[in-house]
Amino acid sequence: MTALVAYATHSGATRTLAETLVGALTEQGVDCALVDLAEAPDPAGYDAVVLGSGVRIESVEKSASSWAKKYESTLAAKPFAFFSCSGGAANPAKREHSKATDGLLKDLSLTPVAVANFPGWVLMDRIPLHERVMLKSMRTPVGDFRDLDAVAAWGREIAPLLKG
Numbered sequence: 001m002t003a004l005v006a007y008a009t010h011s012g013a014t015r016t017l018a019e020t021l022v023g024a025l026t027e028q029g030v031d032c033a034l035v036d037l038a039e040a041p042d043p044a045g046y047d048a049v050v051l052g053s054g055v056r057i058e059s060v061e062k063s064a065s066s067w068a069k070k071y072e073s074t075l076a077a078k079p080f081a082f083f084s085c086s087g088g089a090a091n092p093a094k095r096e097h098s099k100a101t102d103g104l105l106k107d108l109s110l111t112p113v114a115v116a117n118f119p120g121w122v123l124m125d126r127i128p129l130h131e132r133v134m135l136k137s138m139r140t141p142v143g144d145f146r147d148l149d150a151v152a153a154w155g156r157e158i159a160p161l162l163k164g
């Protein structure tokens with residue numbers, strides 16, 4: 001079976017999480033295609049789909065929500081999992097629920113086999129000046145908060161769910 005691992009990223013953190021996930025899924029016998037949503041992948045040819053998105057201003061990337069909406073019926077017909085990558089999830093208490101994730105899923109008639117909210121990074125040299133100013137005014141913590149071991153563990157956990 002082959003899974004599509006599609007991701008939307010602004011500053012690159014979600015891609016690194018998706019790469020880690022693909023490593024873990026591959027070890028569990030799930031062949032994966034890792035594709036940036038900017039390449040507009042068609043999920044139809046895959047047995048399962050994992051979508052990952054960075055979070056900006058309490059929402060997933062627009063490309064992620066519009067892609068999921070466009071392919072909603074295709075995604076509903078196969079195992080589908082979602083993960084977010086945010087600054088807020090650096091706080092473990094905020095990993096259980098994410099406004100961005102909840103907002104995405106409430107607009108979709110999908111029942112994901114798994115959902116996770118992972119911390120990403122907030123690295124000022126990777127974001128444009130006007131956004132840096134905004135983040136500073138919001139007092140967003142700056143740093144690399146990724147927990148790639150947690151992402152790999154999630155990959156091992158969801159592999160059997162993706163296999164269906």
Ligand SMILES: Cc1cc2nc3c(=O)[nH]c(=O)nc-3n(C[C@H](O)[C@H](O)[C@H](O)COP(=O)(O)O)c2cc1C
Nearest residue numbers: 009010011012013014054057058086087088120121
């Ligand atoms: C303009 C901007 C707005 C952001 N808004 C939020 C937010 O509302 N909540 C949050 O938890 N993190 C927020 N973040 C932090 C990002 O979610 C974090 O940098 C994440 O790693 C981004 O993933 P990406 O590099 O794949 O785009 C924001 C970052 C930027 C640059």
